[in-house]
Amino acid sequence: MTTTEVAVDRPLQDLDWDNLTFSVTPTRSMWLMECDKELVWNEGKLEPFRNLQMSPAAGVLNYGQGAFEGMKAYHTEKNRIVLFRPEENARRLVDSATRLCMPPIPEEKFIEGVEAVVRDNADFVPPFGRGSFYIRPILWGSGPVLGVKPAPWFSFLIYASPVGLYFKGGLRCLNLKVSHDFHRAAPHGTGNAKAIGNYAASLYPLMQAKEEGFDEVIYLKAANEELVEEVGAANIFAVKGNKMVTPRLGGSILPGVTRDSVLTIAAELMDMETEERDVTLEEVLDADEVFCTGTAAVVMPIGKITDKENTKVYCEEQIGPVTRKLYDMLTGIQKEKVEDRFDWLRPVLEI
Numbered sequence: 001m002t003t004t005e006v007a008v009d010r011p012l013q014d015l016d017w018d019n020l021t022f023s024v025t026p027t028r029s030m031w032l033m034e035c036d037k038e039l040v041w042n043e044g045k046l047e048p049f050r051n052l053q054m055s056p057a058a059g060v061l062n063y064g065q066g067a068f069e070g071m072k073a074y075h076t077e078k079n080r081i082v083l084f085r086p087e088e089n090a091r092r093l094v095d096s097a098t099r100l101c102m103p104p105i106p107e108e109k110f111i112e113g114v115e116a117v118v119r120d121n122a123d124f125v126p127p128f129g130r131g132s133f134y135i136r137p138i139l140w141g142s143g144p145v146l147g148v149k150p151a152p153w154f155s156f157l158i159y160a161s162p163v164g165l166y167f168k169g170g171l172r173c174l175n176l177k178v179s180h181d182f183h184r185a186a187p188h189g190t191g192n193a194k195a196i197g198n199y200a201a202s203l204y205p206l207m208q209a210k211e212e213g214f215d216e217v218i219y220l221k222a223a224n225e226e227l228v229e230e231v232g233a234a235n236i237f238a239v240k241g242n243k244m245v246t247p248r249l250g251g252s253i254l255p256g257v258t259r260d261s262v263l264t265i266a267a268e269l270m271d272m273e274t275e276e277r278d279v280t281l282e283e284v285l286d287a288d289e290v291f292c293t294g295t296a297a298v299v300m301p302i303g304k305i306t307d308k309e310n311t312k313v314y315c316e317e318q319i320g321p322v323t324r325k326l327y328d329m330l331t332g333i334q335k336e337k338v339e340d341r342f343d344w345l346r347p348v349l350e351i
């Protein structure tokens with residue numbers, strides 16, 4: 001645990017806190033770190049939030065050499081601003097960087113940058129119960145390359161934005177479509193890294209699904225289409241009786257921090273049987289409750305799944321009891337309403 005500090009004496013920003021959406025509201029400052037041709041990172045510093053300049057031949061623009069993270073700071077019931085398991089994001093970015101041939105950010109520098117952004121923009125953190133503060137670290141190849149090879153140097157930036165819920169309409173049952181036309185990730189590809197290119201590739205299936213009236217897409221495993229993999233940018237869970245299953249990690253699935261947290265809460269605090277293994281579409285369609293997890297989405301119930309011509313309905317208005325409980329426990333810990341038994345919170349400021 002770090003020591004907390006008293007917030008700088010700035011009045012809260014005049015924003016419409018009750019109508020926040022999941023979109024960018026620019027804040028005062030961002031954290032920028034750069035490395036040189038020897039791939040040694042500088043100290044990093046806060047700078048005013050601004051547009052960037054880079055070479056037209058930058059590695060990220062030409063070959064998509066970039067990875068990102070997504071995390072949140074919360075204003076808690078105890079009037080503190082806390083981060084949730086930031087060391088997990090730091091570690092995951094090291095893995096993504098390694099996969100994409102980028103020099104990793106040392107974990108302590110990652111956390112130093114995130115904390116600096118939160119402190120300097122504390123007046124943009126939504127008040128208790130009115131949203132959260134989304135933090136977006138990005139690492140990319142900024143130096144010029146013409147041939148396909150790693151960029152000669154890199155940049156690391158952290159910006160943040162106050163946000164509301166990821167899906168319009170709050171905690172509601174999502175309407176999903178199983179994609180038989182597209183896969184999210186290939187075996188031995190970059191599915192387990194938060195590589196920027198993965199998300200560009202997911203836009204077309206997402207837009208098609210939205211045109212057909214769905215909220216998101218369920219992706220099947222490319223290596224075996226009987227198995228489910230993920231929901232857009234969230235991990236998927238199925239509940240049957242006292243058992244909760246989620247696809248095992250091991251290549252094409254993104255190892256979500258929320259996924260890991262929900263597995264822990266279910267096993268340790270709710271006495272559920274949890275399993276990480278191959279999960280078939282058939283058993284998802286046969287489950288009592290299905291939900292998806294992610295920092296942005298939190299824990300979102302899945303109300304309907306359409307597979308080709310068939311639609312399975314899990315919930316319309318009434319959210320399943322396990323999904324509800326997991327949502328309440330997880331958000332309870334994040335807001336310091338429920339005891340932080342696993343030492344997941346990292347206080348940054350007292351207000």
Ligand SMILES: *Cc1c(COP(=O)(O)O)cnc(C)c1O
Nearest residue numbers: 233234235254256257258294295
């Ligand atoms: C970021 C992400 C998740 C969720 O990860 P969290 O750490 O829980 O936010 C799940 N799937 C994909 C594909 C993602 O990009």
